[in-house]
Amino acid sequence: MYTVDLHNHTIFSYDGSNTPDEIIENAINHGIDVIGITDHQFSIGLRLPDYFEYIQHCKVKYHDKIRVLCGLEIGTRPKPDDLLASDASCLDYVLFESLDHPRGMDFFEFLEWRRLFSCPVGLAHTDIFALSERYGLDILRILKEYDIFWELNVSGNYSYYYDFLTNAKKREAVRASGITVSVGSDTHWVEEYRYKRIREANELLRELGNPFP
Numbered sequence: 001m002y003t004v005d006l007h008n009h010t011i012f013s014y015d016g017s018n019t020p021d022e023i024i025e026n027a028i029n030h031g032i033d034v035i036g037i038t039d040h041q042f043s044i045g046l047r048l049p050d051y052f053e054y055i056q057h058c059k060v061k062y063h064d065k066i067r068v069l070c071g072l073e074i075g076t077r078p079k080p081d082d083l084l085a086s087d088a089s090c091l092d093y094v095l096f097e098s099l100d101h102p103r104g105m106d107f108f109e110f111l112e113w114r115r116l117f118s119c120p121v122g123l124a125h126t127d128i129f130a131l132s133e134r135y136g137l138d139i140l141r142i143l144k145e146y147d148i149f150w151e152l153n154v155s156g157n158y159s160y161y162y163d164f165l166t167n168a169k170k171r172e173a174v175r176a177s178g179i180t181v182s183v184g185s186d187t188h189w190v191e192e193y194r195y196k197r198i199r200e201a202n203e204l205l206r207e208l209g210n211p212f213p
């Protein structure tokens, strides 16, 4: 089965333990088809060109074994820097995190940010159903309209994902909305790699009908 994992941290992140090569080689050993590296923008800071160059090098190095994507995880507590959007335009995608957090970025502000990025933009670590309730909005419709994908985070740290797995109504709402969905393991060291969960989430991704990438 075609399997993607688009959320992984390396030593470019303050909380990552492995080099990009170790993360990628571990993914190859598990039969992953597309691996995304998404280090924290606040950890990378001014090293963004080095990070980009490093991951480009990995794309070439491993091209016959796995597809490598260069992403970036953008923290919203505190807010990112304005310059980031133009710097990040060369990336394959970015993830905005934790919009459902009490101190997370305001949803309308996020939509303004989304317009600044020319690469694909996703929402990570975010319970979109909780957001719908908080704002009294059909968030699924807005994500579709703004071409924002939603990440299924299989790290085990987010109960909203397990609720989604067992809630047929929510799954049908996402499928019917036509929004794009991705899978992320949120790996910080290879020993914790949750391969079985990644497979299960990828199966669900096919069922929902609009996988990214």
Ligand SMILES: [Zn+2]
Residues within 6 Å of the ligand: 007, 009, 073, 186
């Ligand atoms: Zn992360």
